[in-house]
Amino acid sequence: MSVNAEHVDSLKRRSLGSDTYTLDTPVPGISRRPWSGFRNISGILFKLKNHPGAIVGGFVILAYVICAVFAPYIAPHSPGEVALAKRFVPPVIGSINPLGTDQLGRDILSRIIYGARVSILVGVLTVAISMVIGVGLGLIAGYYQGSFDKIMSRFTDLLLAFPYLIFVIGAMSVLGPGFWNLILALCFKGWVEFYRLSRAEVMSQKASEYVEAARALGRTDGAIMISEILPNIIHSILVLGTLRMGNMIVMESSLSFLGLGVPPSIPAWGSMVSDGRRYMLNAWWVATLPGLALVVLVLAINLVGEGLRDVLDPRLKEN
Amino acid sequence: MTRTQVQIIERILAAIPIMLGVVILAFLFMRMIPGDPVDIMMGEAGGVTHEEMASLRAQFDLDKSLPVQLVLYLGRLFKGDMGYSLQRARPVKEIILEAVPATVELALFSLLFALILGIPLGIASARYQNSIVDRIGMATSFLGISMPGFWLGIIGIIVFSLGLGWLPTSGRITYGMAPKSITGLMTLDALITANTGALKDALRYLALPAVTMGAGVAAVVARVTRSSMLEALKTDYVLFAKAKGVPDRTVTIKHALRNALIPTVTVVGLQVGTLLGGNMIVETIFGWPGLGRIVVDAIFSRDYPLVQAAVMVYALTFVVINLATDIFYTYLNPKMTL
Amino acid sequence: MDAVKKSEELPVLQVSGLKTEFPTPRGIVHAVRGIDFTLEKGDILAIVGESGCGKSASLLSIMRLIPHPGRIVEGSIKFEGKELLRFSKAEMRGVRGKDMAMVFQDPMTTLNPAYRVGEQISESLQVHGLLSGFPKRLLRREREKERAKVMELLRQVGIPSPEHRHLEYPYQFSGGMQQRILIAIALACRPKIILADEPTTALDVTVQAQVLDLMQEINEEFGTSIILVTHDLGVAAEFCDKAAVMYAGQIVESGNIEDVLSSPLHPYTQGLLRSIPQIGQRNELIPIEGDVPDLTDLSPGCSFAPRCRDAYSYCNNIEPPLIVLDNGREVRCHLHM
Numbered sequence: 006m007s008v009n010a011e012h013v014d015s016l017k018r019r020s021l022g023s024d025t026y027t028l029d030t031p032v033p034g035i036s037r038r039p040w041s042g043f044r045n046i047s048g049i050l051f052k053l054k055n056h057p058g059a060i061v062g063g064f065v066i067l068a069y070v071i072c073a074v075f076a077p078y079i080a081p082h083s084p085g086e087v088a089l090a091k092r093f094v095p096p097v098i099g100s101i102n103p104l105g106t107d108q109l110g111r112d113i114l115s116r117i118i119y120g121a122r123v124s125i126l127v128g129v130l131t132v133a134i135s136m137v138i139g140v141g142l143g144l145i146a147g148y149y150q151g152s153f154d155k156i157m158s159r160f161t162d163l164l165l166a167f168p169y170l171i172f173v174i175g176a177m178s179v180l181g182p183g184f185w186n187l188i189l190a191l192c193f194k195g196w197v198e199f200y201r202l203s204r205a206e207v208m209s210q211k212a213s214e215y216v217e218a219a220r221a222l223g224r225t226d227g228a229i230m231i232s233e234i235l236p237n238i239i240h241s242i243l244v245l246g247t248l249r250m251g252n253m254i255v256m257e258s259s260l261s262f263l264g265l266g267v268p269p270s271i272p273a274w275g276s277m278v279s280d281g282r283r284y285m286l287n288a289w290w291v292a293t294l295p296g297l298a299l300v301v302l303v304l305a306i307n308l309v310g311e312g313l314r315d316v317l318d319p320r321l322k323e324n
Numbered sequence: 325m326t327r328t329q330v331q332i333i334e335r336i337l338a339a340i341p342i343m344l345g346v347v348i349l350a351f352l353f354m355r356m357i358p359g360d361p362v363d364i365m366m367g368e369a370g371g372v373t374h375e376e377m378a379s380l381r382a383q384f385d386l387d388k389s390l391p392v393q394l395v396l397y398l399g400r401l402f403k404g405d406m407g408y409s410l411q412r413a414r415p416v417k418e419i420i421l422e423a424v425p426a427t428v429e430l431a432l433f434s435l436l437f438a439l440i441l442g443i444p445l446g447i448a449s450a451r452y453q454n455s456i457v458d459r460i461g462m463a464t465s466f467l468g469i470s471m472p473g474f475w476l477g478i479i480g481i482i483v484f485s486l487g488l489g490w491l492p493t494s495g496r497i498t499y500g501m502a503p504k505s506i507t508g509l510m511t512l513d514a515l516i517t518a519n520t521g522a523l524k525d526a527l528r529y530l531a532l533p534a535v536t537m538g539a540g541v542a543a544v545v546a547r548v549t550r551s552s553m554l555e556a557l558k559t560d561y562v563l564f565a566k567a568k569g570v571p572d573r574t575v576t577i578k579h580a581l582r583n584a585l586i587p588t589v590t591v592v593g594l595q596v597g598t599l600l601g602g603n604m605i606v607e608t609i610f611g612w613p614g615l616g617r618i619v620v621d622a623i624f625s626r627d628y629p630l631v632q633a634a635v636m637v638y639a640l641t642f643v644v645i646n647l648a649t650d651i652f653y654t655y656l657n658p659k660m661t662l
Numbered sequence: 663m664d665a666v667k668k669s670e671e672l673p674v675l676q677v678s679g680l681k682t683e684f685p686t687p688r689g690i691v692h693a694v695r696g697i698d699f700t701l702e703k704g705d706i707l708a709i710v711g712e713s714g715c716g717k718s719a720s721l722l723s724i725m726r727l728i729p730h731p732g733r734i735v736e737g738s739i740k741f742e743g744k745e746l747l748r749f750s751k752a753e754m755r756g757v758r759g760k761d762m763a764m765v766f767q768d769p770m771t772t773l774n775p776a777y778r779v780g781e782q783i784s785e786s787l788q789v790h791g792l793l794s795g796f797p798k799r800l801l802r803r804e805r806e807k808e809r810a811k812v813m814e815l816l817r818q819v820g821i822p823s824p825e826h827r828h829l830e831y832p833y834q835f836s837g838g839m840q841q842r843i844l845i846a847i848a849l850a851c852r853p854k855i856i857l858a859d860e861p862t863t864a865l866d867v868t869v870q871a872q873v874l875d876l877m878q879e880i881n882e883e884f885g886t887s888i889i890l891v892t893h894d895l896g897v898a899a900e901f902c903d904k905a906a907v908m909y910a911g912q913i914v915e916s917g918n919i920e921d922v923l924s925s926p927l928h929p930y931t932q933g934l935l936r937s938i939p940q941i942g943q944r945n946e947l948i949p950i951e952g953d954v955p956d957l958t959d960l961s962p963g964c965s966f967a968p969r970c971r972d973a974y975s976y977c978n979n980i981e982p983p984l985i986v987l988d989n990g991r992e993v994r995c996h997l998h999m
Contacts, residue, residue: 170601
């Protein structure tokens with residue numbers, strides 16, 4: 006009881022950048038628009054001002070997203086443009102191949118810019134899908150508990166017994182390379198963490214007064230879950246989602262590196278590093294530069310994730 | 325029987341259904357392949373008669389119903405039969421057993437590296453919070469967490485092997501240097517046979533892959549150790565130990581670290597999963613003749629029995645290691661209820 | 663002979679002008695603002711006051727255990743005439759636990775959860791060379807010596823069947839028993855002074871009395887001087903010889919316990935007495951109005967003036983001096999000029 010009460014207290018104290026968003030507001034669900042606090046994005050941004058890392062990270066991510074979306078306009082060359090005459094041109098800033106060319110004379114900068122598409126898309130899609138599945142199941146399991154919860158817990162225990170990358174590699178070896186297969190393989194285990202987090206959060210929120218109040222007002226279970234409980238647990242879920250996005254991107258490129266990710270026709274950082282591996286002795290840039298692009302993106306995402314964690318959910322610690 | 329012993333036995337019993345689940349999932353895995361696995365496996369070989377195909381199907385029990393297949397599979401597994409690799413024309417068990425020592429050696433060294441680097445770094449960062457050591461240490465470990473293993477490995481090869489020429493690029497030991505095989509772990513065998521030349525050589529080959537595989541784990545260990553040490557250093561029992569006149573160093577190690585290690589141990593147990601996953605990548609990069617590289621090869625040659633068995637071995641190892649972590653945990657934390 | 667006699671004459675502890683500060687982002691917290699007191703051999707001194715008035719900080723200052731970034735700014739702490747503030751780190755370690763031992767408020771968090779209680783008791787003795795440490799400790803003879811010593815201490819503090827219980831972990835003991843173990847640890851090296859920081863606050867009322875009785879026995883048997891920090895005037899009255907009342911980092915009144923309690927001079931002490939129930943009297947309980955002042959931002963005058971019912975206008979501007987009265991009483995208040 007005391008743990009629960011403390012937890013509720015800490016949740017009450019948590020605000021989302023605006024003082025209007027507190028659970029102390031009487032009879033939530035009537036006087037307070039449940040998602041109103043969540044809309045206060047400027048509040049979150051304001052709180053992030055003390056996290057310079059997160060701000061830099063945010064701008065870096067923005068730059069990557071712009072590159073990915075407008076790749077055809079930004080990239081100096083087509084990513085597949087083969088020019089055997091100028092293979093292994095070393096990087097010279099200001100030249101027509103600023104980051105050099107690869108074994109087929111393709112422009113590395115252009116391929117890196119196009120490669121951002123796969124990485125960002127995989128990161129966003131896998132996290133979004135995992136989040137929706139995990140949080141949905143977690144809400145139901147945490148709210149109703151009972152046998153559904155028990156079965157799900159056994160199943161997630163089983164999935165967690167597999168190291169993530171091993172599981173995905175195994176799944177990809179069955180499914181074969183391909184963008185959607187990759188998303189499927191990553192999500193197949195990815196939802197578990199979101200499930201566990203949201204289930205635990207729901208269980209701790211269920212006993213709190215605002216849920217009782219909503220129930221007393223005769224609101225349906227579905228409405229309580231979506232418009233009462235979810236807004237209160239969404240912060241932790243968002244933080245986890247951000248931190249996991251980096252992992253997903255690393256896993257995607259690791260699979261592409263092994264040749265198990267997207268088909269070789271699509272430029273992806275992992276497969277570029279893998280291709281360049283054979284020419285490390287003479288052309289270091291082919292293998293290292295795409296990897297650098299990846300590291301910078303993952304670093305930026307993790308910086309934002311840590312900043313968000315500090316601001317939104319200090320309880321989520323390392324793991 | 326003490327309470328701790330009861331807890332340990334309960335924990336072991338609870339792990340059994342998980343292990344069974346892992347085995348069943350690994351079994352279903354091969355059955356999930358779209359199409360006929362024998363067709364796929366034989367596809368490239370060509371010139372295989374229908375009779376031969378049928379006999380192969382019978383060999384894989386594909387002519388029987390799924391539950392029957394499962395029972396037969398479990399029965400064989402129980403007897404230690406993990407299947408037969410058509411590509412290598414050898415029992416899967418033999419192939420795996422041959423590769424395991426190399427993988428174990430690499431994993432042990434990378435774990436050792438992660439702990440030797442991560443724990444002292446975490447302690448120093450906490451002890452001298454906000455100092456230069458702390459800032460650099462934490463920035464480095466943040467980088468370590470964000471760095472994919474395959475890139476780090478390649479940078480290592482370019483810098484230390486190709487650039488400086490200090491370390492070999494791939495393999496496990498220089499040809500002809502291998503010590504007499506006793507345990508299968510090159511370093512250990514070299515130690516047993518007092519073969520210092522082989523030991524040095526093996527360590528040179530181990531250095532890059534072990535660091536590549538252990539870097540991420542070291543970073544996580546450092547961060548967790550730091551935060552739990554910071555907490556432990558603020559406790560009353562640390563203050564009380566100082567009030568008893570215990571020297572600072574003893575207070576840090578004996579009183580604070582002992583309690584701070586409890587979360588670290590849990591995290592190390594979970595990080596073994598990362599280590600095992602990274603294993604395939606690192607072994608591929610460094611041409612390390614272990615289980616990881618065999619799996620990757622097997623995936624491309626569609627050697628499903630081998631892939632299936634290897635995935636199962638990885639998952640079972642992970643379960644066993646997490647179990648061992650839990651048990652170790654009870655000894656570290658007397659109050660712990662599993 | 664002379665030297666022995668001289669050290670007998672000297673008070674065991676003499677604190678004067680002690681100031682301790684903690685820099686924080688909000689400003690410097692003046693936790694201890696120039697306290698003076700003397701502790702004679704065998705005395706039991708109560709330091710009384712509300713929480714946050716600098717009682718615990720005073721004790722930690724005496725042990726020189728103020729956590730970083732806090733520090734002792736000035737003053738003098740003389741233990742048997744020796745200036746502790748001039749001791750090196752190593753010398754100070756020799757004093758801690760050996761000459762001056764501490765007992766903390768919450769035994770649950772003060773005992774290290776990871777070690778058996780016997781081990782925690784013998785650690786003190788090993789550190790101060792009264793038992794052999796590692797590796798000699800592993801010798802059978804030394805092990806038996808250690809066991810006997812631990813047993814003796816546990817018996818002294820009244821732990822039943824110590825031969826089994828010294829092998830148990832802290833969580834296996836009740837709060838009262840844990841506090842006894844803390845006292846056993848404090849007692850291990852026969853210290854001259856025990857500094858007890860609210861040793862009974864975390865305990866049940868019945869257990870409180872037992873623990874206090876135990877400390878009184880120790881005081882009588884070994885002549886150990888005790889400083890007892892408490893917010894409970896009842897405990898102070900029952901158990902102590904002298905009292906020092908602290909407010910906002912200063913001692914505002916001190917003297918023999920009977921005098922202080924029967925005829926309190928400082929309005930703060932009077933207020934404290936009015937706010938606790940007394941058996942046999944049906945006086946109305948009157949709490950002291952207002953809050954403890956912010957130790958980062960103190961007024962130039964008397965820090966109690968804002969809450970004082972008898973304050974003059976100048977009380978807010980002029981700091982009252984320490985006024986020494988007869989009978990060893992001291993008070994820091996303009997009303998007694």
